Amino acid sequence: MAKKIRVAIAGVGNCASALVQGINYYRTNRDDIRVKAVDNLSSKTNTSNNESGLAVNYNDQNRSNGLGLTAYNLGGYGPCDVEFVAAFDVIDSKVGKDLSEAIFAEPNNTVITSHVDKMDVKVQKAEVLDGIGDHYQGKVQLSNNASTDVAQTLKDTHAEILLNYLPVGSREATQFYAEKCLESGVCFINAIPVFIASSPDWQQAFKSKGVPCAGDDVMSQIGATVLHKTLAKLFVDRGVNIEETYQLNIGGDMDFYNMLDEDRLEDKRISKTSAVAAMAPYEVPMRIGPSDYVSFLKNDKISYIYLRGKYFGNIPVEVDVKLKVVDAYNSAGIMIDAIRGAKVALDRNISGSLESVSAYCFKHPPKQMSYNQAKKNFIDFVDGKTDI
Numbered sequence: 001m002a003k004k005i006r007v008a009i010a011g012v013g014n015c016a017s018a019l020v021q022g023i024n025y026y027r028t029n030r031d032d033i034r035v036k037a038v039d040n041l042s043s044k045t046n047t048s049n050n051e052s053g054l055a056v057n058y059n060d061q062n063r064s065n066g067l068g069l070t071a072y073n074l075g076g077y078g079p080c081d082v083e084f085v086a087a088f089d090v091i092d093s094k095v096g097k098d099l100s101e102a103i104f105a106e107p108n109n110t111v112i113t114s115h116v117d118k119m120d121v122k123v124q125k126a127e128v129l130d131g132i133g134d135h136y137q138g139k140v141q142l143s144n145n146a147s148t149d150v151a152q153t154l155k156d157t158h159a160e161i162l163l164n165y166l167p168v169g170s171r172e173a174t175q176f177y178a179e180k181c182l183e184s185g186v187c188f189i190n191a192i193p194v195f196i197a198s199s200p201d202w203q204q205a206f207k208s209k210g211v212p213c214a215g216d217d218v219m220s221q222i223g224a225t226v227l228h229k230t231l232a233k234l235f236v237d238r239g240v241n242i243e244e245t246y247q248l249n250i251g252g253d254m255d256f257y258n259m260l261d262e263d264r265l266e267d268k269r270i271s272k273t274s275a276v277a278a279m280a281p282y283e284v285p286m287r288i289g290p291s292d293y294v295s296f297l298k299n300d301k302i303s304y305i306y307l308r309g310k311y312f313g314n315i316p317v318e319v320d321v322k323l324k325v326v327d328a329y330n331s332a333g334i335m336i337d338a339i340r341g342a343k344v345a346l347d348r349n350i351s352g353s354l355e356s357v358s359a360y361c362f363k364h365p366p367k368q369m370s371y372n373q374a375k376k377n378f379i380d381f382v383d384g385k386t387d388i
């Protein structure tokens, strides 16, 4: 695992903070984690397939290390091989600071789990475009610094992958970063619900430039979407007719504050709703999406998921679930998997929208799949068994 993965970040908010801190945590605890991972691998040299068709060693490594990753070693890369080389933001509290400091700047408010040493990556000012909505604007001060040339910075820093972590509703700004990736030949990973990897025009643009992309809208590890999808699929698989369902989410960070602006929410609702709707072969009345901002929750997110249906004998059944998570950390491990999946694509000169990486790691991929199918396809892809 000598090779590094050179990653740039657009939007140094809570998600970027959890990702940087998380990787730093794994780096600090590296020996411990690696020894366990190697022990696990050697004790599982005979990797048979389990019930869901997944190689056993991936699951066992994940469980016993508690890493929050699909596997410690994915396609030859560990979590500590991710190296940050550039970062872009637009607000005064972050622009001009070293990334190690900017991740803790207000209004970021996720949990602090790790001290991060200076990284020598200065957060550069980018074009604001539609990145900062009306609500957001009331809570932050825009930087007066001149905007940097994003494509040139990506080239100068030899970035291989750009992560898009902008606020929901940043359509123009997301397209701007996707263009800059095409211009500089950098892979684009889109964590937000603006449709790039799942849009035929953008798929074609990335394919014709020989550049990969993955997205859209990261699907958290134990998030409301994967839980809701799995429950809906269980109902369908067990012959229950789903009659109605909702998923209401609340949180107290800038992501939720920004989403009070209903005009910016359209793509988020489409993304979250389509992920659950794809699990039923018939139309189900559903309401899914962010529902309110509760400041004292900070980066905690609470989701209420409800499904009602009928089973044998036309008898009603209801499920109510409350899920509470620290939102940003819930997506960080998945992004480390997505980064490594994308790097595998770069190593193998695979371009265009990455189907299995997107289906496994994102809510609105080019092709929706059940969780088990997506995981199997993702692992087959990183193991070199398929190219999609």
Ligand SMILES: NC(=O)c1ccc[n+]([C@@H]2O[C@H](COP(=O)([O-])OP(=O)(O)OC[C@H]3O[C@@H](n4cnc5c(N)ncnc54)[C@H](O)[C@@H]3O)[C@@H](O)[C@H]2O)c1
Pocket: 010, 011, 012, 013, 014, 015, 016, 088, 089, 090, 091, 094, 108, 126, 127, 128, 129, 130, 131, 132, 165, 166, 167, 168, 170, 173, 191, 192, 193, 217, 218, 219, 220, 253, 254, 255, 327, 328, 329, 330, 331
């Ligand atoms: N589990 C999760 O947290 C999760 C899951 C799925 C999707 N997402 C999405 O990921 C995105 C990031 O979430 P977050 O909690 O870090 O949000 P955040 O509001 O904390 O961070 C967004 C950052 O983007 C910056 N920004 C705004 N316009 C910009 C521009 N033009 N260029 C560069 N930077 C710009 C803001 O200043 C801020 O620092 C959101 O769209 C969120 O919905 C998060």
